[in-house]
Amino acid sequence: MVWKTARAWVPTVAFVLATGAILNVAFSIAPIYVAIGFSGWAFIGHLVTIDDDLPGGWSNPDGRQPVPFVELLVKGLLFLAMCLAALSPSVRNWGT
Numbered sequence: 894m895v896w897k898t899a900r901a902w903v904p905t906v907a908f909v910l911a912t913g914a915i916l917n918v919a920f921s922i923a924p925i926y927v928a929i930g931f932s933g934w935a936f937i938g939h940l941v942t943i944d945d946d947l948p949g950g951w952s953n954p955d956g957r958q959p960v961p962f963v964e965l966l967v968k969g970l971l972f973l974a975m976c977l978a979a980l981s982p983s984v985r986n987w988g989t
Contacts, residue, residue: 909927909931912927912931913927913928917988923984923985923986923987923988924987924988925975925978925979925984925985925987926979928975928978929972929975929976929979932968932971932972932975933972933975935968935971935972936965936968936969936971936972939961939964939965939968940965940969943960943965946958946960946961947960948960
């Protein structure tokens with residue numbers, strides 16, 4: 894079970910890290926801004942499509958699956974943490 898979960902996340906994590914490294918080297922973008930972009934994308938994308946997960950929605954037509962509010966909360970807290978971390982000058986300047 895753990896291996897199946899890890900196999901699902903490894904390509905995504907590798908893509909995010911590679912994108913961050915490329916943006917940092919090519920355009921001198923601090924890694925915190927890449928983290929804010931990806932975490933914001935995940936949170937806002939989940940928020941926009943939450944209606945699909947509600948009973949009767951595209952992903953839950955029969956209403957048997959619970960609505961993933963915990964995942965939404967975790968993504969929102971991660972996005973908030975990244976935004977708050979960017980307020981620190983040492984974090985903003987790291988990697989540039």
